[in-house]
Amino acid sequence: MSRVKLKDIAERAGVSVMTVSRVMNNDPKVRTKTRAKIAAIAQELNYSPNVAARSLSSSKSFFIGIVCEFANANYVSQFLVGALTKCRTNGFHIVIDETAGETEKALSIVSDFILITKVDGLILLPPLADIPEVLSLLKESHTPFVRIAPDIDLSASPYICMDDYQAAFDITEHLVRTGHKRIAHIIGNENQGVSRLRYQGYLDALRSHRLLMPPEYIEQGEFTYKSGLVAAEKLLSLEVLPDAVFASNDEMAAAVISVALKNNLDVPKQISVVGFDDTELARVVWPRITTIQQPIRDMAGLAISLLTDPLMSFQDSTPMAKRHVLPYQLFIRESSKQNAD
Amino acid sequence: MSRVKLKDIAERAGVSVMTVSRVMNNDPKVRTKTRAKIAAIAQELNYSPNVAARSLSSSKSFFIGIVCEFANANYVSQFLVGALTKCRTNGFHIVIDETAGETEKALSIVSDFILITKVDGLILLPPLADIPEVLSLLKESHTPFVRIAPDIDLSASPYICMDDYQAAFDITEHLVRTGHKRIAHIIGNENQGVSRLRYQGYLDALRSHRLLMPPEYIEQGEFTYKSGLVAAEKLLSLEVLPDAVFASNDEMAAAVISVALKNNLDVPKQISVVGFDDTELARVVWPRITTIQQPIRDMAGLAISLLTDPLMSFQDSTPMAKRHVLPYQLFIRESSKQNAD
DNA sequence: CTGAAAGCGCTTACAG
DNA sequence: CTGAAAGCGCTTACAG
Numbered sequence: 094m095s096r097v098k099l100k101d102i103a104e105r106a107g108v109s110v111m112t113v114s115r116v117m118n119n120d121p122k123v124r125t126k127t128r129a130k131i132a133a134i135a136q137e138l139n140y141s142p143n144v145a146a147r148s149l150s151s152s153k154s155f156f157i158g159i160v161c162e163f164a165n166a167n168y169v170s171q172f173l174v175g176a177l178t179k180c181r182t183n184g185f186h187i188v189i190d191e192t193a194g195e196t197e198k199a200l201s202i203v204s205d206f207i208l209i210t211k212v213d214g215l216i217l218l219p220p221l222a223d224i225p226e227v228l229s230l231l232k233e234s235h236t237p238f239v240r241i242a243p244d245i246d247l248s249a250s251p252y253i254c255m256d257d258y259q260a261a262f263d264i265t266e267h268l269v270r271t272g273h274k275r276i277a278h279i280i281g282n283e284n285q286g287v288s289r290l291r292y293q294g295y296l297d298a299l300r301s302h303r304l305l306m307p308p309e310y311i312e313q314g315e316f317t318y319k320s321g322l323v324a325a326e327k328l329l330s331l332e333v334l335p336d337a338v339f340a341s342n343d344e345m346a347a348a349v350i351s352v353a354l355k356n357n358l359d360v361p362k363q364i365s366v367v368g369f370d371d372t373e374l375a376r377v378v379w380p381r382i383t384t385i386q387q388p389i390r391d392m393a394g395l396a397i398s399l400l401t402d403p404l405m406s407f408q409d410s411t412p413m414a415k416r417h418v419l420p421y422q423l424f425i426r427e428s429s430k431q432n433a434d
Numbered sequence: 435m436s437r438v439k440l441k442d443i444a445e446r447a448g449v450s451v452m453t454v455s456r457v458m459n460n461d462p463k464v465r466t467k468t469r470a471k472i473a474a475i476a477q478e479l480n481y482s483p484n485v486a487a488r489s490l491s492s493s494k495s496f497f498i499g500i501v502c503e504f505a506n507a508n509y510v511s512q513f514l515v516g517a518l519t520k521c522r523t524n525g526f527h528i529v530i531d532e533t534a535g536e537t538e539k540a541l542s543i544v545s546d547f548i549l550i551t552k553v554d555g556l557i558l559l560p561p562l563a564d565i566p567e568v569l570s571l572l573k574e575s576h577t578p579f580v581r582i583a584p585d586i587d588l589s590a591s592p593y594i595c596m597d598d599y600q601a602a603f604d605i606t607e608h609l610v611r612t613g614h615k616r617i618a619h620i621i622g623n624e625n626q627g628v629s630r631l632r633y634q635g636y637l638d639a640l641r642s643h644r645l646l647m648p649p650e651y652i653e654q655g656e657f658t659y660k661s662g663l664v665a666a667e668k669l670l671s672l673e674v675l676p677d678a679v680f681a682s683n684d685e686m687a688a689a690v691i692s693v694a695l696k697n698n699l700d701v702p703k704q705i706s707v708v709g710f711d712d713t714e715l716a717r718v719v720w721p722r723i724t725t726i727q728q729p730i731r732d733m734a735g736l737a738i739s740l741l742t743d744p745l746m747s748f749q750d751s752t753p754m755a756k757r758h759v760l761p762y763q764l765f766i767r768e769s770s771k772q773n774a775d
Numbered sequence: 776c777t778g779a780a781a782g783c784g785c786t787t788a789c790a791g
Numbered sequence: 792c793t794g795a796a797a798g799c800g801c802t803t804a805c806a807g
Contacts, residue, residue, distance in 0.1 A: 149484070167506065170505075173518075210522070318718045318719055318720055354693075357696070374718070378692075
């Protein structure tokens with residue numbers, strides 16, 4: 094019982110191998126009826142192309158490049174797992190490279206990917222999804238690419254994101270429903286769109302419950318543990334302490350917990366702390382952090398599909414199909430009160 | 435300027451493509467002189483095989499499987515990056531799967547890798563490097579595999595590790611040299627070999643400086659943040675406080691820092707805290723943690739080489755060549771005093 | 776819109 | 792120890 098190949102489908106359909114190949118590659122020059130018949134047989138036989146053969150004859154690389162800021166960041170490692178899982182079924186390789194904090198390196202990495210490694214597609218992870226020069230280069234070279242959670246020039250490429258606004262709304266509402274009255278917020282990095290969206294979700298959730306917080310309950314952070322410490326020190330030395338803090342990511346939430354402990358506050362009895370992202374940190378610290386799980390692995394799988402699945406037909410994606418919003422999940426853990434009391 | 439292929443080398447050497455192929459695949463049935471000549475030309479021309487062609491004709495998979503406990507663990511993500519980087523130059527794919535904490539799943543994952551995915555080689559990450567059933571299965575099926583930091587049956591396969599004993603010795607000695615007199619230790623998970631080695635390194639470093647710690651300065655942990663909290667609570671409520679704590683990993687060190695802060699102790703002025711591993715956590719918390727960097731990326735690169743590089747000749751590795759010890763690095767950061775005072 | 780031919784770069788299996 | 796032939800499963804380029 095050897096693997097199904099083009100020839101098998103061709104014989105079944107009574108056409109040439111060439112015609113089957115055209116269907117598999119979405120070549121428009123096939124009669125609709127023929128196409129449908131072949132597609133059906135391919136599906137029935139559970140055909141998947143032999144990548145080695147395809148690569149050998151087409152001189153396509155079957156590489157997908159992933160460009161990130163730090164390859165060992167938690168976000169990235171989860172993304173990688175999702176991408177690898179998906180690639181396992183479609184035969185593509187992942188090539189990864191990182192700017193290691195030097196944003197200006199992004200341009201050279203991307204051009205290297207295009208010229209030397211000759212990737213068939215590229216994925217830009219935040220914050221590298223928002224570098225105009227990189228976007229220009231990719232457009233000029235006609236390299237298919239997908240961005241994750243981009244903030245600028247949304248029509249430049251297909252992109253995948255989650256509804257940060259609604260998630261922030263939900264987690265804030267969860268705090269309200271569990272009896273919190275004084276909910277502070279630490280905003281994320283100023284120049285990232287998600288920070289704005291999460292802040293807005295927080296504000297709107299409060300408003301919809303007719304709650305108004307004093308301005309000193311809002312602190313500006315930078316998505317780092319350290320910035321979380323600074324913000325938490327301010328929030329926890331206010332005259333009227335908040336009874337909950339919603340930090341815009343888990344790192345800052347972890348920092349809030351550590352300052353609360355230092356100030357002899359019981360988490361969550363005296364103060365609840367919630368984060369965002371569900372990174373490893375959220376499960377590693379104690380108490381474990383109530384947070385929003387981003388669908389990172391699914392985002393990765395979809396990104397790979399968009400770039401590699403011929404049925405997704407990257408080329409003629411209409412503006413409508415460019416935006417892909419994936420569902421998130423609220424994870425309730427020990428860092429927040431479970432019931433109103 | 436197209437890529438060098440077997441034919442080019444064959445013409446240069448005045449032999450057939452077949453003979454060159456044999457040399458590239460380490461087939462012993464080639465005259466030594468011919469072999470040397472061909473190898474030299476291949477090197478000069480910077481030949482690297484076309485994986486697609488090779489895979490197509492040989493029906494080898496060119497997949498390397500990595501089995502880990504949690505694919506998104508920091509250790510694993512760093513390992514992945516190293517493995518991917520290496521694979522980029524040799525054309526292998528990485529297939530990853532995780533037991534997600536169910537150790538008994540390891541056996542089915544490994545057999546799936548062997549039977550269905552048909553990997554050409556396998557890498558076992560700790561703690562999965564020490565499951566006797568898995569080792570038996572791999573030996574029976576003659577699947578080449580490499581283990582990372584194994585603890586049992588060291589002759590079963592080539593393995594890669596670092597000198598945990600010496601690293602623990604060094605970081606303890608660093609604490610002594612920077613003026614610490616009362617150095618506590620939190621031991622790692624009881625059933626992992628590295629915990630023993632690190633503990634022993636700590637003890638011997640103290641002894642070599644003629645220091646003796648009271649028994650209550652030694653706590654048993656489990657490599658988790660939570661176990662670090664428990665241990666730290668005990669250590670920091672002793673009558674005579676330690677002036678330094680060496681935790682057997684970064685997670686527990688982070689926990690010590692947080693308890694110290696809670697107890698209004700200044701880190702590092704009143705108490706220094708050092709960890710082990712240099713995971714992301716060590717750089718994310720504040721103060722950042724002085725720790726030992728494991729050469730994880732290099733371990734990954736070497737593991738891939740051992741499995742894929744024909745020159746490494748996996749098959750006839752002598753017992754001597756089975757053990758590969760890679761160098762580590764001591765990273766001094768803000769969680770420990772820099773000078774004796 | 777469809778097909779016959781040639782070839783991608785390697786390896787397997789067979790001769791010698 | 793070495794080589795000539797055939798083929799892996801697909802695609803490119805050319806015909807019709």
